[in-house]
Amino acid sequence: MKNITNPFAGRILGGFCCICLLLWGCKGEKGKEPAVVKVSYGMYVDDLPFYVALEEGFWQDEGIQVELVRLPGQANNLAAALRGDIACGSINLSTAVHAAAKNLPFKVVAWFGRAHEETHCGIHVDQKSDIRTVRDLKDKRIALGGSISTKIILNRALEKEGMAQDDVKRIEGIKIDEAMKHEAALRSKGIDGIIT
Amino acid sequence: MLESHGASRMLVSFNDIIPGFVFAGLFFSDEYLEKNPQTVRAFLAGLTRAFDFIKQNEKKARQWIPKYAHVELEVAMKSALREFDDGREAPCRLEQQIALMKKYGYLKEEVPLSRFIDYGYLPEKK
Numbered sequence: 001m002k003n004i005t006n007p008f009a010g011r012i013l014g015g016f017c018c019i020c021l022l023l024w025g026c027k028g029e030k031g032k033e034p035a036v037v038k039v040s041y042g043m044y045v046d047d048l049p050f051y052v053a054l055e056e057g058f059w060q061d062e063g064i065q066v067e068l069v070r071l072p073g074q075a076n077n078l079a080a081a082l083r084g085d086i087a088c089g090s091i092n093l094s095t096a097v098h099a100a101a102k103n104l105p106f107k108v109v110a111w112f113g114r115a116h117e118e119t120h121c122g123i124h125v126d127q128k129s130d131i132r133t134v135r136d137l138k139d140k141r142i143a144l145g146g147s148i149s150t151k152i153i154l155n156r157a158l159e160k161e162g163m164a165q166d167d168v169k170r171i172e173g174i175k176i177d178e179a180m181k182h183e184a185a186l187r188s189k190g191i192d193g194i195i196t
Numbered sequence: 197m198l199e200s201h202g203a204s205r206m207l208v209s210f211n212d213i214i215p216g217f218v219f220a221g222l223f224f225s226d227e228y229l230e231k232n233p234q235t236v237r238a239f240l241a242g243l244t245r246a247f248d249f250i251k252q253n254e255k256k257a258r259q260w261i262p263k264y265a266h267v268e269l270e271v272a273m274k275s276a277l278r279e280f281d282d283g284r285e286a287p288c289r290l291e292q293q294i295a296l297m298k299k300y301g302y303l304k305e306e307v308p309l310s311r312f313i314d315y316g317y318l319p320e321k322k
Binding site for chain 2: 035037039041043044045046047048049050051052053055056058059061062063064066068078081082084087088089090091092093094096097098099100101105106107108109110111112113114115116117118119120121122123124125126127129131132133134137148149151152153155156157160165186187193194
């Protein structure tokens with residue numbers, strides 16, 4: 001057998017070892033492949049932290065690989081997580097409370113944003129409408145999604161103005177991701193206001 | 197979104213109605229948490245870095261929106277963003293929303309926050 005005495009061969013061997021060590025380090029803890037975490041998202045602007053963490057490599061730095069899965073609807077998210085189809089889902093507080101009341105086995109591990117002074121989620125009316133205040137909504141048709149959160153928002157808005165809960169006509173069941181339909185409904189006067 | 201299309205005018209915002217309204221949380225199943233605690237910690241470490249990044253580099257962060265949310269860059273640059281902190285919320289803020297659920301008849305039983313919230317996987321508070 002030929003001994004490796006050539007200094008260049010030694011350097012090549014050393015370099016090869018360094019590359020192997022680097023590759024080993026990239027594989028994460030105990031040399032395993034990075035864990036793949038399937039996270040549901042709605043393709044909304046509100047999901048921005050997911051996009052940033054992916055694009056800025058924050059999850060890669062932590063040794064995990066995150067895969068965003070489009071899955072609208074909180075009930076779908078909860079069912080998918082409990083089945084093991086996704087790891088992480090999004091849930092609003094009211095749905096979480098109801099799910100917890102039924103002792104479903106899940107935990108909210110972080111909150112994903114709150115409203116602030118620049119928030120544009122709210123009660124919207126047609127741009128050209130003569131509705132100027134919440135009190136002007138009396139007897140008007142307000143569209144809202146099926147979630148308890150939007151119902152609470154409308155109830156609270158009316159209560160703060162001293163109005164009764166049946167002072168407006170509620171049209172429930174709109175979908176949050178159908179912006180074009182909301183726009184058409186407002187413009188055609190099919191509804192007078194919308195919570196979005 | 198509707199406002200940016202010139203279709204609507206905001207009458208009153210969520211924040212006007214319930215200041216600091218908490219929109220949503222991220223959850224894992226108990227089974228996943230039990231089997232993959234380090235993965236969840238890593239996920240939340242990356243996520244909270246993203247929260248910080250958005251606060252410090254909002255304009256740059258917004259540029260990723262069109263790729264994923266399929267909206268025009270112009271809309272992405274002026275859409276209202278949620279306020280993000282470290283993933284925790286003051287209990288009083290959450291309890292206020294739960295109290296409103298009860299008041300308006302959407303919840304009958306007592307559900308303690310500890311039954312469905314676990315901040316134990318988040319990075320330590322700064």
